[in-house]
Amino acid sequence: MIEALFQNLEHRDVLSGAERAILRETLSKERSFGKGDDIVAEGARPTVSTLLCEGFAARYKITEGGSRQITALHVAGDFVDLHAFLMKTMDHGIVALSPCRVLLAEHGDLKSLTENSPHLTRLMWLDTLIHGAIHRSWIVAMGRRSKASHLAHIMCELYVRLQITGRVDGLSFHLPLSQAEMADVMGLSLVHMNRVIQAMRRENLVTWINQMITILDWDRLCSLAEFDRTYLNLWIEPR
C-alpha cells in the first residue's frame, strides 16, 4: 500500500530506513472508496490527510450554474488533501474516479512529524509544491495552448506520473475517465471534447479504448504538448 508513496518520494531524494518507518507508522489506517464517492467533501474540516494508494481521484469545484471543473487529477502515491493539514478547511471536494484504496494520517501525527523530522517535512512540503507546479502547467495549457495540445499535455503528464510507481505497460496506461470527466478537466463541453479526442486519433497520436490509453508516437505527442518534465522534479537531490 505505502510503497507508492516511497517510490514517489524516492524519485526526489533519499529516504532512510528510519524515515520509512515513521511514514509507515503515521499512515497506518486504511480505507476504501467506491467510484463516485466523495473522499473529502467541500467545506469539510478533515482531521486526517489521505494518501491515495490505488485508483484515481480528482479535486473539483461545482459552479453555481452546476458545471464542474476538475482542478487536479491524483494517482497512486499522491496525497490528495495534504494541504488540509494546514489550510484546515476544504475549499473544494475530492471524488474517487475509480475504486480507491487509501491510507490516512492524523493531522496530530503530521504535526509531530513537522516537529521531529525536518527532512520528511521538507519532502511532504515538496509533494504539495509539485502539485502547485502541476496546477501552473494546467493554467498555461488552458490559457495559451490549443485544445489538442492541452489534451496531449495531460496525457504526457499522466504517463510520466504513472511511470514513477510502475503503473504503465510500455506506452499504455489505464485511465478510468469518461470523456465527460475529461471535459471537466479541460473546461470543455462534452461534444467538443469528443471531437478533440477524435482529431488526435486521426493523427495517429494515441489510441484510447476501454479506459486504456496507448501512446503511438511519444515524440510527436510531447512536441504537440510542448511537454517538459522539469516541473515534475523527477531527479534525486538533497532537499
Next chain:
Amino acid sequence: MIEALFQNLEHRDVLSGAERAILRETLSKERSFGKGDDIVAEGARPTVSTLLCEGFAARYKITEGGSRQITALHVAGDFVDLHAFLMKTMDHGIVALSPCRVLLAEHGDLKSLTENSPHLTRLMWLDTLIHGAIHRSWIVAMGRRSKASHLAHIMCELYVRLQITGRVDGLSFHLPLSQAEMADVMGLSLVHMNRVIQAMRRENLVTWINQMITILDWDRLCSLAEFDRTYLNLWIEPR
C-alpha cells in the same frame, strides 16, 4: 519592508516575538527591480528565495508560439519563489510588473529554519499552499466561468489580498497592469480583453483609470465572480 510578511502571516496564526526576530534575520538582504526586469529567470537554480515587499510581480511561461501566460500575480508580502527552496529549478520566470523592492532569504538559512522552527516552517508551507489554492481558483475561472466572471474574480481576489497589508483605499486599489498584461493573465487576446473590461464598465461594476481600480458595487462584483474567500485562509488559527 518585512512588515508586509508579518501582516500576511498574522492573518493566519499568531507570531511570537522570537519568530519575528528569526524572520528579520533570515530576510536581511535587500534588492530592487525595475518594471519589466526578470526577478528570477526560467531555468535558473536560485540559492535565495525572494519576498516581495513593494510592487507587483508575475510568474509567467512563454510558449513556443511566443505567447505568454501569467500563472500567478504577486503583491507585497508574498514570497514569489519560496517553492524554489525545495524544487531547486525554476520551471517558469518571474517578472516585475512595477518597480519592486524585495528581501532575500538564503536557502541555507531556510533549511536551518525548517530544522529549528517547526511552527515557522508550517507557516511558510502554508504560504505556498495558499498560492496553490489561488492556482486552483484560477483554473476554475478559466475553465468554467464567463470572461466577465473571471475578471471579476481576479479583482475580488486582488482587493482582498491587498487589503491584508493595507494597500487599498476604500474600494480602490492601484493595479499597474496594462490590458495586454491582464490578457496574459486570463489567456485572452488583447482585443477581447478590452471588450470584457468595457462590458464591466458599462455595467457600472468597476472603474479602471490610470492604473487605479475602483469597485463600484462590491456585492454585485462578488456575485458575478461567485467569490468565496475561504480559499485565502484569512482567519487566525493554530497551524
Next chain:
DNA sequence: CGAAACCTTGATGTAAATCAAGCTGAGTGG
C-alpha cells in the same frame, strides 16, 4: 428485452481570435 451510461454526429448560434485601422496622451528632439 429494456434501461442506462457512454460515445458519436450534424446543425446552428455564440464567443473569441485575428486582421486592420485609428485614437489618445506622454515624452522627445528639432
Next chain:
DNA sequence: CCACTCAGCTTGATTTACATCAAGGTTTCG
C-alpha cells in the same frame, strides 16, 4: 512650440473555435 514617436487603448469587420441543441448509435447489465 510643433512634429514625431511610442505605448496603450478602442473600434469595426471577418474568420474560427466552441457551446448548445438534437438525435441516434453502441455496449453493458439486470
